[in-house]
Amino acid sequence: MAMRVQTGVFQRYGRKLCRLAMAAAVAAIAGVMSAASAVEVKYMLWDSMQAPAYRQCAADFSRKHPGITIKLMQYGWDDYWTAVSMGFISDTAPDVFTNHLSKSSEFVKNGLLLDLTPYIRRDQVDMGQFAPALVQIWGRGGKQYGMPKDFDTIGLIVNLARARAAGVTLAELQNMDWNPVDGGSFERIVRRLTLDRQGRNASSPAFDARNVAVYGYQNPGSGGMMGQTEWSHFAVSTGFRYQDQPWSQPFYYDDPKLAQTLDWLAGLSAKGLSAPYQFTRSMGSDAMFVAGKAAMIPQGSWMITYFAANAKFENAWVPLPRGPQGQRATMLNGLADSIWSGSRVKEQAWQWVKYLGSRDCQQVVASYGVTLPAIQGMPELAVAAIRSKTGADAGAFLQMAREHTFLAPITDNAAQIDDVMKGAMEAVLLGRQRAAPALKAANEQVNQLLAPPRR
Numbered sequence: 398m399a400m401r402v403q404t405g406v407f408q409r410y411g412r413k414l415c416r417l418a419m420a421a422a423v424a425a426i427a428g429v430m431s432a433a434s435a436v437e438v439k440y441m442l443w444d445s446m447q448a449p450a451y452r453q454c455a456a457d458f459s460r461k462h463p464g465i466t467i468k469l470m471q472y473g474w475d476d477y478w479t480a481v482s483m484g485f486i487s488d489t490a491p492d493v494f495t496n497h498l499s500k501s502s503e504f505v506k507n508g509l510l511l512d513l514t515p516y517i518r519r520d521q522v523d524m525g526q527f528a529p530a531l532v533q534i535w536g537r538g539g540k541q542y543g544m545p546k547d548f549d550t551i552g553l554i555v556n557l558a559r560a561r562a563a564g565v566t567l568a569e570l571q572n573m574d575w576n577p578v579d580g581g582s583f584e585r586i587v588r589r590l591t592l593d594r595q596g597r598n599a600s601s602p603a604f605d606a607r608n609v610a611v612y613g614y615q616n617p618g619s620g621g622m623m624g625q626t627e628w629s630h631f632a633v634s635t636g637f638r639y640q641d642q643p644w645s646q647p648f649y650y651d652d653p654k655l656a657q658t659l660d661w662l663a664g665l666s667a668k669g670l671s672a673p674y675q676f677t678r679s680m681g682s683d684a685m686f687v688a689g690k691a692a693m694i695p696q697g698s699w700m701i702t703y704f705a706a707n708a709k710f711e712n713a714w715v716p717l718p719r720g721p722q723g724q725r726a727t728m729l730n731g732l733a734d735s736i737w738s739g740s741r742v743k744e745q746a747w748q749w750v751k752y753l754g755s756r757d758c759q760q761v762v763a764s765y766g767v768t769l770p771a772i773q774g775m776p777e778l779a780v781a782a783i784r785s786k787t788g789a790d791a792g793a794f795l796q797m798a799r800e801h802t803f804l805a806p807i808t809d810n811a812a813q814i815d816d817v818m819k820g821a822m823e824a825v826l827l828g829r830q831r832a833a834p835a836l837k838a839a840n841e842q843v844n845q846l847l848a849p850p851r852r
Contacts, residue, residue, distance in 0.1 A: 435463070436745045441470045441491035443477035446702055450765040454758040458749060465745045485509055485737070492740040493750055496543050496733050498534060499623065502811045504735070505542055511736040512540040516747045522754070526772050531731040534804055537644055543733025544754040545771035547762070549698045550727040550797040551626055556590075557711040559611060559692040563589040563598060571793075573718035577635060577654075577661040583718040587613035587670050590692035599670055606669025613670050615691035616662055617682040619822035621815040622843075623805050626695045628822075629728050632658040633803050634720020643807040646847040650818065651840035656832035659825045663832070674826040697730075698794040702767050705787035714793040716800075729802035731771060769794065810846045817842045 442451060448471045455467035470491065472480050478500060484490030496504070504510050517524065524532050527545045535543035555570055565586055575583040588599035590613035597604050599613065620627030637654040640646065649655075665671035672685065683700070685691040687707045695717070696704075704712065717725050734753045736746045752758050759770035766782030769775075776798070780791045808814065821839035824830040 435466050436742050437466050437468050438493060438742055438745050438749050439468045439470065439491040440493045440749065441472065441477070441481065442495040443472055443474050444495075444699070444767075445471055445473075446767045447762070447765075450762045450767060451753075453761050453765075454753065457757065457761065458752045461752075462748060465748060467749060485739070488739060490737045490739060492742055492746040493734055493736055493753075495546065496535075496735040498730060498805050498807060499811060499815070501535070501542060501733075501735070502807060502809055505537060506809055509738055510542040511738045511740070511743060511746075512542065513544060513736065513747070513750070514539065514541045516751070517541060520751060522751060526756075527754075528729075528771070528773060530729055530802070530804060531733075531771050534643060534731060534807060535733045535735075543735045544750045546732050546734050546753060546759075547768045547770050548729060548731040548776075548798070549769065550729060550794045550802065551630055551695055551697055552714045552716060552727075552793040552797060553693055553695055554686065554700075554704055554708075555713050555715055556686070556689065556692045556708075557713050559590055559689075565589055567713060567715070570713070570715045573715075574720075575631065575634065575718035576721045577631070577657040580661065581718065584670070587665075587693065589613070591670050593669070599668065604669065606667075609669050609672075611689065612672050612685070612691045613693060614665065615671055615677060615682040615685055615694045616665070616674075616826070617694065617696075618677060619674075619819050619826060621822065622811065622818040623728070623815075624822070625728050625730065625805065626697055628655075628658055628662060629803075630695070630717045630726050631662070631720070633726040633728075633801075634717075634722060634724065636722060638803070639806040640808070643804060644809075646808070647844045648806070648808075648814075648840060648847070650821075650843060651833075651837045653833065656836050659822070659832040659836070663826050663828060667828075674823070698769055698791065701783055701789055701791050701794075702787065705783075705789045714789070714791060716793045716796050724801045725797060726801045726803060727797040728805055729798065730805055808847065813846050814843050817846070 442448065448469065452469055455469055459466055481490060481494055531545040531548055535541060535545065560570065569586060573583040573586060574581040591599040591609065592611040593605040594608045594610045595605065617626050620629070623629065624632070632655045635654040635658060637652050637658070638649060640648050666673045682691060682694045683696065686694045689710070717727060719725050734750045736743060736750055740746050756772055759772045759775050760778065762768065762770050763775045763778040764782050766779055766786045769779050776795055780795060783789055783791045817839050821835045824835050825832045
């Protein structure tokens with residue numbers, strides 16, 4: 398009886414089941430063939446905190462472009478550039494990678510980046526959706542070497558518990574001014590935030606500058622040729638400029654305004670307001686702030702999430718102080734996605750880069766609240782996401798972006814110039830040289846590096 402039932406079931410459904418099985422087999426084979434024929438685009442970035450947002454963008458992109466898969470690779474900053482450079486040498490570089498202005502000039506000079514201009518024109522990509530400066534810094538000679546992805550400005554993060562104990566209000570912190578002669582209200586507040594081991598602040602005649610428990614302000618380091626978080630905002634607020642425009646020469650590192658700024662910065666440690674340079678070089682200003690050893694430090698918007706997770710006390714981001722000319726100044730830096738000129742999948746790489754620069758992807762990035770996307774209107778969404786996720790108010794960075802911004806120095810031979818300027822800056826900050834002669838000698842070297850070779 399059971400046998401007859403099974404036979405009957407087979408007779409009734411067997412052919413249908415066979416057809417379904419065959420259809421499933423065909424679909425499986427087609428899927429394998431599709432996967433096998435899908436083009437893989439290798440994409441590399443260095444920021445582990447941004448990686449989840451871009452994994453989401455990659456998944457969304459692959460659904461829209463089933464013939465392209467994105468292989469996302471993430472390395473820490475130092476290992477990242479080693480991997481990229483070794484990839485250029487071994488012909489195995491990522492097809493697309495997050496690029497930085499401090500590295501890009503050498504890549505352009507050596508023909509390692511693909512000009513995106515023909516693709517942008519062909520596909521009519523609206524570059525007007527980005528702030529003009531974010532497009533400008535990735536172009537040279539009518540060619541575009543990067544698609545803007547995000548931007549950053551500089552602000553000050555302050556230990557509010559220390560500020561309150563010193564009687565410093567948030568309003569005072571938000572409205573500081575600065576000059577290189579006496580430091581303005583900024584230095585007066587730094588004195589109030591600084592404590593010696595007996596609990597006396599630096600405004601007290603009894604303050605012991607040789608035994609400091611909490612430094613009111615900490616300069617992050619030498620800054621090399623850019624001084625992005627270290628000295629650029631102070632110097633430019635006095636009227637200093639690096640060069641007339643991106644890629645131009647000469648450089649003006651011998652400007653007395655920069656020398657005056659650096660002498661003032663170097664003098665903070667002698668007053669006990671900032672740790673000696675050699676101490677910061679070993680510990681780092683970020684670690685000092687998190688440990689409560691520094692009450693205020695300058696940092697970039699890319700560090701918002703880090704401090705929200707690691708500073709276990711109430712803190713706040715405030716704008717940089719106004720300079721002698723009555724305005725604040727911040728470097729406006731922007732990262733971009735670039736395509737390796739040796740990529741064997743340039744068209745697919747371009748489709749991915751175009752998507753990275755689209756509202757669809759940048760809205761995803763904004764929702765993760767880890768960086769400020771490049772498309773206008775998206776940074777406000779990111780600031781709202783940051784507040785929702787961490788409680789941190791990152792509005793100071795948008796305020797800085799609306800005030801006086803300037804571009805990072807962009808030039809050929811950037812690596813050599815950075816070495817020259819790092820040496821000069823360190824000599825000043827270590828107290829081995831006054832700024833004026835050190836910068837004069839360094840500027841001569843810099844401009845010699847840029848001079849055309851003699852015939």
